[in-house]
Structures are given as structure tokens and as C-alpha cells.
Amino acid sequence: MASTPTSQSLFSTVPSLEESIKEIGRLVKEPSDLDEAELPGLDVLINDWYDENVDVGEEEFMRRILGVFRNSSHNEVYDEVLEQYEPSERRAINSFVAGQTTAEDAAKIIVSKDASAATAGVSNNELHTEVFSTQKMQKTEFPKKAIKGFENTEFQNWGRTVKQTPAKTYYPENTAEVQTIVREAAESKMGVRVSGFRHSWSPIFGRDNKNGQKNNGDVLISTLTEKDASKLPNFTSLPSSLFQPKKTELNNISEVNAAYVHGQTLKDGKKYVRVGTSTTNEEFRRWCINDGHVTLPMNIIEVEITMGGSNSTICHGAGINHPTLSDLVRSIEYVDVNGEVRNVDMADPDLLKSASGCFGLLGVITHITFECDPISTAVMRPQKLEVIDAVPPPPDMKDSDIPGPLRKPRSQKERQIAQENFEKRANNDYYAEWFWFPYSSLVWVNTWAMDPSTKNVVEYPSKTKTVFQVFGTIAMNIAQNIVAKIDALQFQPLKQTTFLSWLAMKNLDERKDSEKPIRALLPDALHFQRGVQNIRVRDLEVELPLHAKKGTTSERDYTNVQRAWWDAIVTCYANTKTCPMRMPLEMRIMSSSEVTMAPQRGHKLGTCAIEILTLHAAADIWQPYAQQVLNHWTSYKDNDGIKLDIRPHWAKEWNNLEVDGRPWREKLKNESYKTEIAEFKNLLTAIGKKHDWTLSDIKRMFSNDVLDYLYLDDVVVTSDNRTQAHVPMLEEKKIPLVSERVVGNVTV
Incomplete structure (x- = not known):
């Protein structure tokens, strides 16, 4: 266990989450510096929540906590959030908070604006069955329109770690418009970079602004509008199409045949699915269930991300048998430096391994074809377990090193059972992830099995639950902003953080062993938490290779995984004076990867993806803390004493951090x-x-500062610009998009 400057006496002074929350309740109720008007009714809600004789259901809790904020003397924070809603939606929310309507009724007001003719008269159960018979695939035409660029529009990524000003920003809707933009940029000798929901924390967007200039001289192609990508609150995940991006060619989804990707004919319900680069996970989730009847075997949790964005930085999901999203790519279509549409597919499998995760260096990706599995069912039994049982401390960790609030008496037999259960989940479950919110005594364990049958499934989360989740993220934002205005809590970050952790854990489901599991369609289960976009965070994630136990070649040793988990927790407790970590510690077990630049590549026994997050409000104190945790994570060795090669998630934070006392990017390169x-x-x-085209061409057109450094530092950009004179006509692909087949009496 890497040493941390902590002690048993230090840990004993830190209250448990329950003690901290009850203390906030006492501050509200009893005479103190915290005026009851600042958080009215919170003391009663806290008492009721911890009283075993009082049943506080999910709906009542959400109503009462929002009521606390609405009735607060700082209620301008509540009002500012609700101003983002339409008047009818504001009335519905306020009616719910006042107890005049149910949450289900509030959800119906939102959904009722968009009763789709396609599902009119069809129940939710009928939409979620294993028979999806005769829906005909429709070919949609997307005509080209005049493309307009916006000058000197400041760009910021979602995590607020990147800021720059492109000379021009475009919002194209089809491939022809992308070609026009690229050709005009080439003629003007301007570079081009692309963004979607802007979720990457690393500097992979455009180039930095040029010294003395008001912009970077380049072009930004945003595949989402400014409203879709940047406005908060974001309602993409609400059960309505009112908040979905406009339908265009660049978010179109269709099934294609094997010939289209030069691949083998798929069997057993698998399909090749072609998606536009701006397709969001929410759009794809809905299509998989209602039209495609397939699923990606894994995915990231957020529905507020584009398929192009998650693929370009080699994102991943969870499960020991699952690689990255880029490993599932069977075709990449892009506009190259000459403004021509090109394609890399299964005819060149080695080239595809590079193209499928290339950070936008090939050009502007317009469409991606994934190999998808038949739709199936996740058998979910999420649980909230004591921290020491969910992920047991590593064998060399002393009890005195465990933070006091987390230290529980356990016999040797109980410890052995906990270890076996943890390893069983990691080794055998289809999907495997763990969440710990700072200073909580519980871990939310979300590991589950897969059932190929789709009988007896439920909509999950339900429409009402989805509204709860979105409202929950909004409540989190209101809470952190109101707490910052309360003088009595302003300089007590531990109380602020535990309050937020309490709210977050309330929003997560649980199934006891005696209860029936949740049977949900796989695309729903992969995106179990909606509305994540509404909470801006900072994020450090590393990919830690799994290795074999001593004396074996294939039996996984999870000691370093457990060590990484507990080093993060102990470091969190060692920083209670400032609480730089105010969002969860997350961990996923996953497979290796065949993608050339994937961080998981070469991990024959699998990968532990582990990350720490905080609220954007703690950004000023975040980096030194992230460095502390990273110092632990990069110190581990395998059982032969060989130091593990720890790599970052390319989309997360790494560019400004160090490993072994020198810039991490130096070591990576x-x-x-x-x-x-x-x-x-x-x-x-x-x-x-x-x-x-050449490497010189893509360095000039599609690279940026950090990509130049990592991949193209020895590439010389030529002074001549061949692209100006070379604008070939778009070649039409002669392969049909959809293979002809008969479903019922319908030819598709």
C-alpha cells in the first residue's frame, strides 16, 4: 500500500456521512450561525429520513428537498434554474413541489407535448417485447442548404478546461456541407477541428489562440448546435423528442449490409449499424429499442454525448469481456484534406484499427458503422454495500489505515467471503462497476448479468424515474450553489461535500437479495443514469493493466485494483480540510483492446478503469489533489516487481499532470x-x-498543438497547398446501404 500521511487519530476526527448530515439538521433546527430560513424544513426531512419508523419514498424526498430550495431565503438559485424551462413546465414543477400534482403527472406534461403518431395507442410493454415485427426502414432525404459560418465565437469545452476562439464556427447538417467547409478552409489555409457535446477534458479540440490575435485562425465544425452542446440545464434524456437535436443526415441511423463494410455476413441477430457522427447516445438508445432491435454490448453511461465524440477518443464501457467502443467499428467515413469523402473498413482491418480511434486526424468523420449485438436483457440487482465489503482493502493494508467511519469489525471468514464476492463480480458479471461518493459509508455496486430473452422486461428508468434523475441533477446544482451562499457552511467543505454525497446516493436504486431484480433492455441498463450533462465536473481516469497472481498465468490478481481504490479513498480522507474531491470515485473492469492507440491495448488479462471526479466549483484546488492520487496509481508493480504502465483515458485529464516528476505527456510519447x-x-x-494525402497534409488541416507534439512533431508542413487545386468530385459508393430481406410481408 503506497503510504499516505494519515493516522488513526486523524481519521477518528472525521464524522461519518450520517453524523455529518444529522449535524447539518441540528444547525438548521437549533440556534446557530445557520439561519433556519436558509434551509427551511431540511432538519425535519433529515430526521424523517433516518427514522426507521418513517417511510420517506423517492417521490416525497424529491418534492421535499426541492421545497427546501424553493422556500429558502436564497431561492433566487432555484428560480434561476427554473427560468430555463418553458412556462408550462415551470408550472408543472412548482405544482409538484407544492404537492398539488404527482411526479408522474409532471412527467406527463412534458411528454404529452410530443405524442408520437408512431407509438399512438401502443403501451410501453408493447414497445419492450421480444417480437419487433414489420417496421419498414424509411430512406430519408437531407437536402443541402446554404452553409453559414459564425466569426470569432468563443469555444469552451463542457468541463471548462479548454477555451479558444476559432476564426469561424460552422454547424453543418450533411456530408456535402462538410465538404464545402473543408474545401473553403483548405483554400484559405485554415485548419479544421470538430466538436460534439464537448465532453473531453484534454486539449484535443482546436489549436490555441495565436499570440496577439483574437482567434486561432482556424475553423470549428460543431456537429451539435450551440444550444444542444452548451446550454444547461440539458433535457436530452427527458422522455420526449422535444429536446432532441434536429434530424439531419449527420445523426441518421440505418442498418447496412455486410457488403457495405466489406465484412462477413452476421448471424444470430447481429447487425451492422451506420450512424451519423452527431448521433447522440440518447438517439441511438431509442433507435435500438424501437427500430433496430440491437444493442452495443457496452457503452458509456451518459446519453448526452455524440457517437463521433465517444469513438474518436476511444471511450469504453464495463465488463471483463468488453473492449472499447472503437473495437466495434467496422467502417469509418470521413471527409479528407481534399474535401473528398473517403472510407476505411474491414477490407483493410489493420488500417481500421488506426482509423477507428484517431482523434480526428484523418479528417472530419461523417459516419461510423458499428457491429451490434441482438437486443437482450440486463438482469440488474444494484446494491449499496459497506465500503470494506464492496471492494475489500488490499491484504497489506492495516486496519488502522482504514478511515475510522469506514472501519467495521469483520472476521477472517467474512473478509474472505467479501473478497470472493468482489472477484466473482469482476471476473464473471457481464457488466461491472463500482461508485463511492466522498465520505459515504456505502458503495453503490452496479454489476449485472445478461439474459438473451427479452421477456418480462420493464422500462428502466421509467419515464417518472427519468424525470426524477434529471430533477436530481438539477437539485445537486441548486444545492451546491445555495450552500455556497450560506455563511455558516461556506468554510465547511466537508459538510458541503457530505450533503451532496447524501443527495447523490439518494438518486441511485437498490435491490435487496430478497427483492426481484430489475429486468431492463440492455440499451436502457447501459444508460441507467440520465441527466449527467447538468453537473459540470473535472475528471482524471487511468487504465490499469490486470496481471496474473503469483505462480499462475491466467488467474487475475486484483490486489493493485483494490490498492488503487483504497489509495483514492484514503487520499480523500486526508484532504478533509478542503475536500477537493466532491464527486464519486468510479471503477470499471473491462477487457483489452485491438485499437492501435487504445490505453487498454496489450492488457491480456483485462483492464481496471478507475477515475476520480469533482465539481467544477472545486476546480481551483483540483489539480494538486489529482496529482496526489495519480502519484499513488503510477507507483504500482506486478508480482515480479515490474512497474505497471499506467495510461490515461485520452478524453480525461492528463496533459497538465506529471509522472515520476516529469510531464506525463513526455512519458506517454x-x-x-x-x-x-x-x-x-x-x-x-x-x-x-x-x-x-500525406501526414504533412493532415498536420496542416486536422491536427492541433497537443496532437502535433504526440504524433506529428517530425512532420514538416509543406508550403504548397495541393488541396487548392485538387477538389475531386465526390465518388458515390455503389454498394446498397441495406441488404434486401423480407420481414413478414415487407421487403426491406
């Missing part, structure tokens, strides 16, 4: 990825040779 970078450049060169 010269050690961790030295061989892979050379391979990546060779494969890009091969693609360019086929498609008539």
Missing part, C-alpha cells in the same frame, strides 16, 4: 506509447497513400 505511435503514423501514412 517517449515510453508508454513509443512503439504504438510509430505504428499509428505508419498506418496513417498507408491510409493517406490510398486516399491521396
Whole structure:
């Protein structure tokens, strides 16, 4: 166990989450610096919640906590959030908070504006069955329109770690418009970068502003409008199409045949599915259930992210048998430096391994084809377990090193059972992840099995639950802003953090062993938490290779996984004076990867993806803390004494952090990825040779500062610009998008 400057006496002074929450209740009720008018009724809600004789259901809790904020003397925070809603929606929410309507009725007001003719008269159960018979695939035409650029529009990513000003920003809706933008940029010798929901924390967007200039001289292509990408609260996940992006060619979804990707014919319900780069996870989730009847076997949790964005940075889900999203790519279509539409697919599998996760260096990705599995059922039994039982401390960790509120008496037999249960979940469950909110005594364990049958499934989360989740994220934002205005709590970050952790844990479901599991369609289960977009966070994630137990070659040793988990927790407790970590510690067990630049590549026994998060409000104190945790994570060795090669998630924070006392990006370039970078450049060169461009071309057109450093530092940008003179006509692909087949009496 890497040592942390802590002690038993230090930990004993930290209250448990329950003690901290009850103390806030006492401050509200009893004479103190905290005026009862600032959080009216919170003391009663807290007492009722912890009283075993009082039943506080999910709906009542949400109504009462929002009521606390609405009736607060700082209720301008509540009002500011509700101003983002339409008047009818504000009335519905206020009616719910006042107890005049149910949550279900509030949800219906939102949904009723958009009763789709396609589902009129069809019950939820009928939409969620294993028979999806005769829906005909419709070909949709998306005509080109005049494309307009907006000058000097400041760009910020979602996490507020990147800020720059492109010379021009475009919002194209189809491939032809992308071609026009790229060709005009080439003629003007301007670079091009692309953004979606802007979820990456690393500097993978446009170039930095040029010294002395008001912009960076380049072009930004935003595949979502400014409103869709940047406005908060975001309601993408609410059960209505009112809040979905406009339907365009760049978010169109369709099934394609094997010939389209030069691949093998799929069997057993698998399908090739072609998606536009701006397709959101929410749009894809709905299509999978209602139209496609397939699913990605894994995915990230957020529905507020584009398929192009999650694929370009090699994102992942969870489960020991699941690689990255980019491993499921069977075709990449892109607009190259010449403004021509190109394609890399299964005809060149080695090239596809590079193209499927290339950070936008190929060009502007317009469409991606994924191999999808038949739709199936997640058998979910989420549980809230004591921290020491959910992920047991590593064998060399002393009881005195465990923070006092988390220290529980356990016999050797009980510890053994906890270890076996943890390893069983990690090794065997289809999906496997763990969440710990700061200073909570419980871990939310979300690991589950898969059932190929889709009988007896429920809509999950239900429409009402989805509204609860979105309202819950809004309540979290209101809470952190109101707490910051309360003088009695302003300088007590521990109380602020535990209050937020309490609210967050309330929003997570649980199923006792005696209760029936949740049977949900896989796409729903993968996106169990909706509305995540509404809480801005900072995020450090590393990919830790699993290795074998001593004396074995294939039996996984989880000691370093447990060590990484507990080092993060102990470091959190060692920083209670400032509480830099105010959002969860998350951990997922997953597979290896075949994608050239994937952080998981080469992890033959699998990968532990572990991350720490905080609220954007704690950004000023975050980086030193993240560095503390990273110092632990990068210190581990395997059972042969060989130091593990810890790599970051490319989309998360790494560029400003250090490993072994030097910039992490230096180590990534010269050690961790030295061989892979050379391979990546060779494969890009091969693609360019086929498609008539060079590394010099893509450095000039599609790279940025950090990508130049990592991959193209030795590439010289030529002064001549071949693109100006080379604008070939778009070649039409002669392969049909959809194979002909008969479903019932309908030919598709």
C-alpha cells in the first residue's frame, strides 16, 4: 500500500456521512450561525429520513428537498434554474413541489407535448417485447442548404478546461456541407477541428489562440448546435423528442449490409449499424429499442454525448469481456484534406484499427458503422454495500489505515467471503462497476448479468424515474450553489461535500437479495443514469493493466485494483480540510483492446478503469489533489516487481499532470506509447497513400498543438497547398446501404 500521511487519530476526527448530515439538521433546527430560513424544513426531512419508523419514498424526498430550495431565503438559485424551462413546465414543477400534482403527472406534461403518431395507442410493454415485427426502414432525404459560418465565437469545452476562439464556427447538417467547409478552409489555409457535446477534458479540440490575435485562425465544425452542446440545464434524456437535436443526415441511423463494410455476413441477430457522427447516445438508445432491435454490448453511461465524440477518443464501457467502443467499428467515413469523402473498413482491418480511434486526424468523420449485438436483457440487482465489503482493502493494508467511519469489525471468514464476492463480480458479471461518493459509508455496486430473452422486461428508468434523475441533477446544482451562499457552511467543505454525497446516493436504486431484480433492455441498463450533462465536473481516469497472481498465468490478481481504490479513498480522507474531491470515485473492469492507440491495448488479462471526479466549483484546488492520487496509481508493480504502465483515458485529464516528476505527456510519447505511435503514423501514412494525402497534409488541416507534439512533431508542413487545386468530385459508393430481406410481408 503506497503510504499516505494519515493516522488513526486523524481519521477518528472525521464524522461519518450520517453524523455529518444529522449535524447539518441540528444547525438548521437549533440556534446557530445557520439561519433556519436558509434551509427551511431540511432538519425535519433529515430526521424523517433516518427514522426507521418513517417511510420517506423517492417521490416525497424529491418534492421535499426541492421545497427546501424553493422556500429558502436564497431561492433566487432555484428560480434561476427554473427560468430555463418553458412556462408550462415551470408550472408543472412548482405544482409538484407544492404537492398539488404527482411526479408522474409532471412527467406527463412534458411528454404529452410530443405524442408520437408512431407509438399512438401502443403501451410501453408493447414497445419492450421480444417480437419487433414489420417496421419498414424509411430512406430519408437531407437536402443541402446554404452553409453559414459564425466569426470569432468563443469555444469552451463542457468541463471548462479548454477555451479558444476559432476564426469561424460552422454547424453543418450533411456530408456535402462538410465538404464545402473543408474545401473553403483548405483554400484559405485554415485548419479544421470538430466538436460534439464537448465532453473531453484534454486539449484535443482546436489549436490555441495565436499570440496577439483574437482567434486561432482556424475553423470549428460543431456537429451539435450551440444550444444542444452548451446550454444547461440539458433535457436530452427527458422522455420526449422535444429536446432532441434536429434530424439531419449527420445523426441518421440505418442498418447496412455486410457488403457495405466489406465484412462477413452476421448471424444470430447481429447487425451492422451506420450512424451519423452527431448521433447522440440518447438517439441511438431509442433507435435500438424501437427500430433496430440491437444493442452495443457496452457503452458509456451518459446519453448526452455524440457517437463521433465517444469513438474518436476511444471511450469504453464495463465488463471483463468488453473492449472499447472503437473495437466495434467496422467502417469509418470521413471527409479528407481534399474535401473528398473517403472510407476505411474491414477490407483493410489493420488500417481500421488506426482509423477507428484517431482523434480526428484523418479528417472530419461523417459516419461510423458499428457491429451490434441482438437486443437482450440486463438482469440488474444494484446494491449499496459497506465500503470494506464492496471492494475489500488490499491484504497489506492495516486496519488502522482504514478511515475510522469506514472501519467495521469483520472476521477472517467474512473478509474472505467479501473478497470472493468482489472477484466473482469482476471476473464473471457481464457488466461491472463500482461508485463511492466522498465520505459515504456505502458503495453503490452496479454489476449485472445478461439474459438473451427479452421477456418480462420493464422500462428502466421509467419515464417518472427519468424525470426524477434529471430533477436530481438539477437539485445537486441548486444545492451546491445555495450552500455556497450560506455563511455558516461556506468554510465547511466537508459538510458541503457530505450533503451532496447524501443527495447523490439518494438518486441511485437498490435491490435487496430478497427483492426481484430489475429486468431492463440492455440499451436502457447501459444508460441507467440520465441527466449527467447538468453537473459540470473535472475528471482524471487511468487504465490499469490486470496481471496474473503469483505462480499462475491466467488467474487475475486484483490486489493493485483494490490498492488503487483504497489509495483514492484514503487520499480523500486526508484532504478533509478542503475536500477537493466532491464527486464519486468510479471503477470499471473491462477487457483489452485491438485499437492501435487504445490505453487498454496489450492488457491480456483485462483492464481496471478507475477515475476520480469533482465539481467544477472545486476546480481551483483540483489539480494538486489529482496529482496526489495519480502519484499513488503510477507507483504500482506486478508480482515480479515490474512497474505497471499506467495510461490515461485520452478524453480525461492528463496533459497538465506529471509522472515520476516529469510531464506525463513526455512519458506517454517517449515510453508508454513509443512503439504504438510509430505504428499509428505508419498506418496513417498507408491510409493517406490510398486516399491521396500525406501526414504533412493532415498536420496542416486536422491536427492541433497537443496532437502535433504526440504524433506529428517530425512532420514538416509543406508550403504548397495541393488541396487548392485538387477538389475531386465526390465518388458515390455503389454498394446498397441495406441488404434486401423480407420481414413478414415487407421487403426491406
